Amino acid sequence: MDLLKVNQVSKTFKSGHFFFSKGRVVEAVKDLSVKIEEGVCLGLVGESGCGKSTLGRIILGLEPPQSGQVIFQGKDFYKISRQEQKKLRKDLQAVFQDYNSAINPRYPVKMAIGEPLRNYFRLSLLEEKKRIQELLELVGLNPDDMNKYSFQFSGGQLQRVNIARALALNPKLIVLDEAVSSLDVSVQAQILNLLADLKKELNLSYLFISHDIEAVYYLSDAIAVMYLGQIVEFIEGMSIFDQLTHPYSKKLLSSVLGPHPHFRTDLSAEFDELQIKSDTANGCNYIDRCNIKDQVCFKVKPALTSVSEDHLVACHKMKKISGIQMAI
Amino acid sequence: MVLQGIAKGLYHRKLTIISLIILGVIMLSGALAPVLAPNDPTLISLENKFLSPSIQFPFGTDHLGRCILSRLMYGAITSLGSALVVMSVTITISIIMGTLSGYMGGRVDAFLMRLCDMILAFPNLVLTLVIVGMLGPSLINVIIAMVVVQWVWYARIIRGMVLSLKERSFVLSAKVTGTPDWLIIVRHILPNIIPHIVVLATLNLGMVILHISGLSFLGLGVQPPTPEWGAMLNDAKQFLRSDPRLIMFPGTMILLVVISFNLLGDALRDAIEFRES
Numbered sequence: 001m002d003l004l005k006v007n008q009v010s011k012t013f014k015s016g017h018f019f020f021s022k023g024r025v026v027e028a029v030k031d032l033s034v035k036i037e038e039g040v041c042l043g044l045v046g047e048s049g050c051g052k053s054t055l056g057r058i059i060l061g062l063e064p065p066q067s068g069q070v071i072f073q074g075k076d077f078y079k080i081s082r083q084e085q086k087k088l089r090k091d092l093q094a095v096f097q098d099y100n101s102a103i104n105p106r107y108p109v110k111m112a113i114g115e116p117l118r119n120y121f122r123l124s125l126l127e128e129k130k131r132i133q134e135l136l137e138l139v140g141l142n143p144d145d146m147n148k149y150s151f152q153f154s155g156g157q158l159q160r161v162n163i164a165r166a167l168a169l170n171p172k173l174i175v176l177d178e179a180v181s182s183l184d185v186s187v188q189a190q191i192l193n194l195l196a197d198l199k200k201e202l203n204l205s206y207l208f209i210s211h212d213i214e215a216v217y218y219l220s221d222a223i224a225v226m227y228l229g230q231i232v233e234f235i236e237g238m239s240i241f242d243q244l245t246h247p248y249s250k251k252l253l254s255s256v257l258g259p260h261p262h263f264r265t266d267l268s269a270e271f272d273e274l275q276i277k278s279d280t281a282n283g284c285n286y287i288d289r290c291n292i293k294d295q296v297c298f299k300v301k302p303a304l305t306s307v308s309e310d311h312l313v314a315c316h317k318m319k320k321i322s323g324i325q326m327a328i
Numbered sequence: 329m330v331l332q333g334i335a336k337g338l339y340h341r342k343l344t345i346i347s348l349i350i351l352g353v354i355m356l357s358g359a360l361a362p363v364l365a366p367n368d369p370t371l372i373s374l375e376n377k378f379l380s381p382s383i384q385f386p387f388g389t390d391h392l393g394r395c396i397l398s399r400l401m402y403g404a405i406t407s408l409g410s411a412l413v414v415m416s417v418t419i420t421i422s423i424i425m426g427t428l429s430g431y432m433g434g435r436v437d438a439f440l441m442r443l444c445d446m447i448l449a450f451p452n453l454v455l456t457l458v459i460v461g462m463l464g465p466s467l468i469n470v471i472i473a474m475v476v477v478q479w480v481w482y483a484r485i486i487r488g489m490v491l492s493l494k495e496r497s498f499v500l501s502a503k504v505t506g507t508p509d510w511l512i513i514v515r516h517i518l519p520n521i522i523p524h525i526v527v528l529a530t531l532n533l534g535m536v537i538l539h540i541s542g543l544s545f546l547g548l549g550v551q552p553p554t555p556e557w558g559a560m561l562n563d564a565k566q567f568l569r570s571d572p573r574l575i576m577f578p579g580t581m582i583l584l585v586v587i588s589f590n591l592l593g594d595a596l597r598d599a600i601e602f603r604e605s
Contacts, residue, residue, distance in 0.1 A: 062503060101498055119505060
């Protein structure tokens with residue numbers, strides 16, 4: 001059974017709305033559907049502003065969508081009572097990007113990790129302390145650190161504390177919203193390893209939101225590429241990861257810097273920012289930046305269709321692209 | 329822990345200690361006025377008017393023969409006390425309103441903020457005068473008027489702070505881990521705004537004292553013969569040339585208290601900012 005099913009959710013934000021001027025409407029997430037099975041890590045990649053964090057917030061129940069459903073463990077999160085929401089929340093936790101502000105600077109770390117415990121269980125002080133120490137050990141920290149304040153930790157350690165808090169309730173799904181993005185590279189690897197170990201050990205599912213396609217590749221079992229609020233490519237089974245075919249996915253891949261200076265890839269990802277054009281209402285979203293566009297692309301919006309087993313792409317030209325790829 | 333840090337920060341500043349001592353002495357002498365005051369502050373005896381300092385009247389007497397020192401001591405309660413009442417009521421109301429507005433957002437926010445805009449649209453002093461004028465001159469009405477005018481400023485500031493705190497990761501994390509909204513406000517939001525507001529309130533307390541004294545000076549606040557520093561200034565102004573002593577004493581008291589509160593507020597702010605950096 002699917003642990004989480006997101007059904008055609010949409011979320012728009014209005015800005016600059018003032019009396020008679022219409023203001024700008026930003027469609028952060030558009031008719032998006034995705035699902036996560038138990039024990040699977042779904043990587044969600046896309047550049048800044050493509051709506052991936054909004055999707056994460058919608059899934060976490062922090063941002064009600066305008067339409068669509070978020071079905072977690074068979075229940076529509078935004079349709080049920082607050083008490084039931086609280087019950088569901090227990091299995092749905094998060095780790096945020098900003099590890100520094102994720103822990104209230106006025107309290108020691110044990111208060112932060114103890115917070116979910118106190119919300120759901122009635123533990124004695126001793127039991128709570130034991131559980132907190134257990135969690136700290138689980139994420140590779142010293143159990144005695146529980147009395148320290150957030151400013152006494154390094155970035156990587158703080159992110160471990162955040163992970164410990166997310167694990168406190170034995171959740172089934174953890175949303176990792178850019179959870180490693182603001183750490184430095186060596187620490188990133190440690191945290192990714194920790195997450196991978198925890199996933200195996202505790203049979204967790206992750207929604208791993210990141211702009212870093214390499215990190216996603218390392219941790220994920222499935223990958224969804226998001227562009228302007230929609231998923232343009234979806235691959236289940238990472239054995240075919242290098243068969244990402246959508247022109248946007250390829251662009252993301254080409255933006256990865258190799259470690260060796262002699263094998264420097266040509267950065268075809270020239271500077272161009274996300275822009276929303278009104279006249280693409282009918283055509284493909286990616287049309288402004290696409291280098292293989294065709295007449296069809298202006299007229300018809302491509303649907304997410306399967307090209308092979310476990311592989312969906314939203315592009316009219318996908319067969320041709322894969323053909324080219326075969327040739328090379 | 330937090331209090332200890334702040335106390336430590338205060339201790340290292342001589343000026344702060346001095347201002348604390350000044351405020352302490354003034355408040356204490358106000359509170360103990362019935363015991364300590366050498367004379368009855370409202371007793372009029374025209375044969376004793378305009379006396380120079382003596383043993384019986386340490387600061388001399390005013391134009392009605394009342395003991396100035398006794399009046400200053402009794403006046404400390406009215407001046408400082410009413411300022412403290414204004415400040416604490418203002419802060420309480422604005423914390424409730426600001427937090428509600430910032431945290432709930434939407435229509436509650438829009439309604440409260442338009443209300444604030446309405447009050448803010450009038451000059452501070454004019455609105456106070458209008459309200460006191462409608463309710464009639466008395467100390468209670470001055471306090472009410474000042475609270476009505478002042479809470480808006482603090483509510484706006486608090487709303488802004490809540491808005492930025494609301495999006496901080498620790499509040500989001502608390503939400504995700506199932507902490508109910510009221511607990512998030514009590515545990516995460518209020519502890520992060522109250523220290524700042526206390527600083528702001530201390531800094532503005534001097535201004536409130538000046539306002540109350542000013543309104544008394546205009547004859548709108550404390551009514552004679554109740555002793556109050558602003559009212560004393562008002563009484564003394566006609567003798568500015570013939571006997572400047574009368575205006576000097578209450579004026580110096582107001583000056584001392586206002587400066588002390590400002591210094592205290594500065595020190596509190598430094599102590600808190602030092603801890604947060």
